[in-house]
Amino acid sequence: MNAPALKMTGISKEFPGIRALADVDLEVRAGEVHAIVGENGAGKSTLVKILNGVYQPDAGTIEVHGEEVRLTEPTEARRHGIGMVYQELNLVPDLTVAENITLGSMPHSGPFIDRGRIAQSANRVLEMLDTGLDSRARVATLSISEQQLVEIAKVLREDPSILVFDEPTSSLGERETRTLFNVIRRLRERGIAIIYISHRLQEVMEIGDRVTVLRDGRRIETRDISGTTPEQMVRLMVGRELAEMFPKLPLTPGEPVLRVESISATGRFANISLTVREHEIVGLGGLVGSGRTEVARAIFGLDHIDSGRIEVRGTAIGGSGVRRHIRAGIALVPEDRKGEGIIPELSIRENVTLPIITRITNVLIVLLRRERAIAQEIVGRLNVVPPHVERPIGSFSGGNQQKVVLGKWLLAKPQVLVLDEPTRGVDVGAKADIHRIIGEFARDGGAVLMISSELPELLAVCDRIFVLHEGNLAAEIPRTEMDEESVMRAATGQVPK
């Protein structure tokens, strides 16, 4: 009779070109903290979104307290007692704690909101959390950690029997994490089934009762956390055959091209130094939120740095600003392709020539014929299909868009190519093309700095890997010592350095 709080059976989900989840089972009992771990892209967030009714699984069933449910919408999930605490906060800063907690359905009498009942209702859930938070305080005056408690209280007001925490500690410090853990333990005692998603292994070891390891969209194992070592867990997370999917060109590094000297930016990263040489592909590893993207953006001049210097071939770049960095020979293929990579309504031709447009004019007028020829040439080289340079880039697949973004920078002939997740969300064929292009760029004397959340990709492509952990350089791993465990250990902060 004692059915588990949540039982997911045979869950599969496929996106165009990507198998996100394959036949995943998950069983969470009332009164336990069930951790879900896995590399980026292992399927954690897809699983959470299915649980929240954002995605519908292609196959599989979900049972809540023994009763099969269909979660077609987030409101459906809420109705079945599934609560979500996201890593981003969704609070209205100018309202009070009580108003935020009751925002979804404010008690009112007649046309007016009922302040008394709002406070009452808010205090009830705040007491559950036992944090001494004042329900009359304005949310803007609270710390991040207190705001997160408000977020949790908001969810608790719906009386969930299943509570999902998705990377709840990513913006919290050590002390705040303690507070959160105390709250989680208290909720566990109340018999709530808690799903805890994190890639911080130490936290998982501390707060979790059982853990399910996902890898490549499959469930690898579910086991009790007591009796499991962090080393075993890492091995479960990454232990996959390292297929030689990406043929690497054998190249000998030459002169240093990019030299980054102890750059810091408050709250993002501190004291990062690294060098990339000719013919060299250097990886920038680390977990999401470790500061990888921020370092890449700073190197390209998109974000300010507080101190430190960036040199290209011995010449320091004076001041910030993208245009200066481009002139110095740096290019960035950004992580957020839709937000920062493409201009969807412009054609491929117009997108791909954007950085060099002033060079294909006769003083004033853009030389359309030449521009088209340039676009067609690069589109052919990058294998964009179909090679229609006059179509808006927004109408192409992600892989094609990414190739065009890459092509845009190849045309600018940079010395340093910084790539942030260049193959994310890209199908296998496009991925191989992109790797080939990167390899050719290095062969021709370019220096490449590449970020990827996909460890096998980094290991296969890179000559060296710098690993970041919480905004600091955790390790520099040469090719001879590179393997998934060494990178993962540094990325999860297990290498004292």
Place this chain on the structure above:
Amino acid sequence: MSDMLMAPQETTASTKEPRYSTPGTWFTRLAVPIALVTIIVIGAIASPKFLTQGNLLNVLNANSTMGLVALGITFVAVSGAMTDLSVPALVALGALISLGLQPTLGPVGAPIAGLAVATVGGSINGLLVGYFRINPIIATLGTGFVLLGVSQIMTGGGILYGQPSSLSNFVGGTMLGIPVFVWMFVVVALILWPLLSRTAYGRWVRATGGNYEAARASGVPVRFVKALSFTLTGFLSGLCGVLIALSNGQARPIVGAGYDFLALTAVVIGGTSLFGGNGSIVRTVGGVLVTALIGNLIILTGLPTQSRNLVTGIIVVAAVAVDAYFRRKATRA
């Protein structure tokens, strides 16, 4: 994933790629021509005067100053800064200075000063919106009040008169039988058309409006681009003011009232998106013609002139709704 985004089958032997078209693009291409033809047909049937040369030249003459402003607003809108609400003040500045400074700067120097001051006013808008990243509506609302205040103080709230000169005679007259106002609009439109569609700057404008962050990350000087669009609008508003003042021989601070929204209406009806990235001078010229002819048609057919607002309003809402509809459809894919 919608059908229109699927790759068309490649034709075997052809090296020419198929012209790209979606429901959105054919609609924006054809809406204005269809509207123009419809209006002309209705006009020809409804009033024998409508298609006469005199009537058409009159309509163009009366709308070409607004048209000049609309050409500037096109750049502002395409660069993603929506519109410039300080246009009435900039028009007033151009008008008042071109008359008020005639005693000191002469009949030619004063209009040039008027143009210069309005251009500087526009560049202040550009500075605020482009470099300080203030919301364009708020920024130009503010500068509009300030500049209007300046012009009111300048005149003490009254009317300024100018002296007739050969320049003012020329501006108010005709050339080859066509009013100089119309020539101005045509010449400026012919200069700005390739500026937006064929130059590197024009490409930058569309890139900035299409996706600000991506344009910035591609080395487009996005702040400069927005600033220049406002500066251009300042210059054209000043030109509008100068033309009106010289031809009338008098001007008041309210001379530019309504030009902001009239011009914006023409831009929107022409099919330029206020959300940036998409638009052209040709469309705006079409929008100017449509709004102008509708107004004319209402007068000629004897409908109450008050109904002009009603009709224009309906067309604006329809144009914006259609734009929003195709936009949503495009982003959903």
